[in-house]
Amino acid sequence: MSAVEYEPVIGLEIHIQLATATKMFCGCALSFGEPPNTRTCPVCLGLPGSLPVANARAVHFGLMIGLALDSELAPRSIFHRKNYFYPDLPKGYQISQYDLPLCRGGQLGEVRIHRVHLEEDAAKLVHVGASGRIHGSDASIVDFNRGGTPLAEIVTEPDLRSAEAAGEWLRLLRTTIRVLGVSDVNMEEGSLRCDANISLRPIGSEQLGVKTELKNMNSFRFIERGIRAELTRQEKILRDGGRVEQETLHFDPASERITSLRSKEEAHDYRYFPEPDLVPVAIDAAMLDAARAALPELPAARDARFEREIGLSADSAHLLAFRAELGDYFEAALAAAVDPAPHAQTLANWITGDLLARLPDGQDPEESLVRPGALALLVGLADAKRVSVGAARQVLDRMVAEGGDPAAIVEAEGLAAMDGDDELAAIVAAALAANPEAAENVRAGNAKAIGPIVGHVMRETKGRADGGAVTQLVHEQLGV
């Protein structure tokens, strides 16, 4: 009798801060690190007598997300009040959506979408004291700048089967949202937040196991580690013959420990009821048309186009499509290319290889000093063998540091490929003379022995010599 094998069943709940100009239900500008409580008004402070008014732009963004996720858009959706007491919630309720959300169903990649709804973000609690955490703090103070920021909550069906798959899918979602331009989707800054519903079941079983909810993991790394840790914890419980309790959990990335936030019995009764201060959100044809018109090409479609129409390798197409900023840079460079134009695949390789390697981690190449058109020209010159690859790399160093036009740099630095065979031949002859042992070995048939000779030539020519031409001259002069 073989041991039972368990299968993870994972669903995600993702909160995305929408990049509207103003908050969800008032006219306050969104806050990006302003001094505490400077982006507030009677509405987002929940002062007596104030009333919410729904942000039309947030609804528009919500519809764009719904379209991108292939959801069904509700012609009429309503806001509900989710009632609970907490100091980061100034009204004593959060305005959210309940049984009539903006979008229902849908699919992204291999994962089905359950729903997408709009709500308002809570304020930020700052715990004063050594630990910075609520336990043991001297006091907690509230910064209402974030309170009322529009959120889209995306809930998936439990279609994910591993921590890695969850991380991978979340990256796809992030890119999709980013290309929509509706959010910064930055986990570290909290504009993308993810909770995971996690359970195990025996492989082959149709029935879902008891799930736990792992809260608010604030980086991709932690999400995968947190889910793995929880899967391990649940598997141990099941193997020991125990039962998983339905509860809400917190993952501490420092200690890898999972602690309980509240049990099922302690779950809130949120007393949802329709928000009487707001009218239903009625979606008309004009709003739908506007959302459709605002929809850019989505990563999956771009991936296919890069491969099919531009002829990139599958890996390059995928990378450029799913890192939208690289794809944008690639397309900008292609569009700006002049004679000599680079090969698309070579250009893609330069962007994902040489250029990225020279930029600080995470920097968008668009924000670097290397203009897309300049990179296209540099790669074009290399492709046309008007500069050697080595020289082109030196030019790129300069461009990353100072910007500028590659042709001018090549000219100023004298880095043009050596076209006079006589000059190169003389340098090759000198290199052979300087490396008699290596020359002898090459002559004897050891191809790898050419290294020191080529290196000598490259040093002498400051990398301007074409590697192929040098090899050819070596062979000619040695008579092999």
Add this chain to the structure above:
Amino acid sequence: MSPPGIIDLSAAQAVAEIEAGRLSAAEIFAFYRRRAADEARELNCFTWLASDLPGNSGSQAPLRGVPLAVKDLFCTQGVPSQSGSLILKDYRPPYTATVIEKLTSAGAPLLAKTNQDEFAMGSSNENSAFGPVLNPWNHTRVPGGSSGGSAAAVAAGLVPWALGTDTGGSIRQPAALCGIVGLKPTYGSVSRYGMIAFASSLDQAGPLTRNVTDAALLLRHMVGCDDRDATSLVFPEEIRLPTAVDLKGVTLGVPQELERPGAQLAGAEIQPSVRASFENALKLAERLGATIKTVQLPHAPHALSAYYVLAPAEASSNLARFDGVRYGHRAEGAEDLLDLYTRTRHDGFGPEVKRRIMLGTYALSAGYYDAYYGSAQRVRTKIAEDFKAAFEKVDFIVTPTSATVAFELGEKTSDPWSMYLSDYFTVPMSLAGIPAISIPSGLSEAGDGEGAADLPIGFQIAGPVFSENRLLDAAHALEAAIGFDGSEAWV
């Protein structure tokens, strides 16, 4: 014009006098400021009095500086806005309610804030944290509520006119008990922005005035769609000053169910004087050319039950923000967060508010929502449909505003249900969102129990959504025929 004559002017007449240069905004403000200050302690109508006429009195604006008293729950920047509650004692908001801004810029400067039932929950003004208001007609009796301070102040001639709010009858019932005019407009026609909420889907601001013309004049400058209130509506026409002198071609409907409420009104039968005054008003209406018909509002008897689910449900959520964290009362020495919440709310809220928070919380709880909140919503829809059907047959529906005249202070405080019955005739219109006005139809006679004579009786007229102009015209014609003299209550 000599100062003693100012009291005899209605607000609309005062506007005309200032316009004609025979009276100044400063004079009328000072006159009422003095009267209000002198009498404030006696009736306990006010929670705050302006010390000076504001710099910009608005004497060039349409209302010419005729000053206004407003219910405590309207937010007024820098001025206490406490909604009759200890939990908001001395709370001074950083902004002003839209309707107050509109009226100030229309030329009605703020003279006073008026006492009220705590968070507008009550029918006698006995639930105020700042003490009960006395009825100017008889100081042992209640003025009605929750806009009791506004009604008593207007009836006593301490202010020319006042604003109240009506959730289930809180303008109309105190207007009736104090012998003045009170109008609850169509839901959505006046912005709720800056009104400290009781029940959001029902709350509506409206005028309390000496006569129908004043109500029309004030309402004209109150209505209008407000970007800050998502439920506010564009009023489809200007509010006109009423001119009708007869009711020719007008059909009034008397609801069978409200006329003979039977068991629903057990313990609160329509008092004989109220019934007599109502029937007398119907006779006068017929004499003015009106046709009287009986109409059916089959679901109206359930209105009070539905109301006492829906309004507390909304209130339980609306009042959650009073937690001691940001403003208002905060309990000292709390041990932890929960302790802060419970002690702040325990000390800050009065018993009626606590009762409704508990009722509402229960009604919204998991497992009970559909049985209570859901059913009540369905009843509300049915009631609105009843009115719609009735208005196919009649122009207006008429009832007594209150089954009784003003009752004794303390008479109903120990029996919440009997207090709730005070709103029996006014709640159905609130649930339907339709406009309704109460005008004085006469005084009670001896026979309703000791001390019940010479107390005002209200006659309620309700019309379809946005029928305010027609409603005011009908009320104006009937008002003239009734010829009620409220000056007896002036102090």
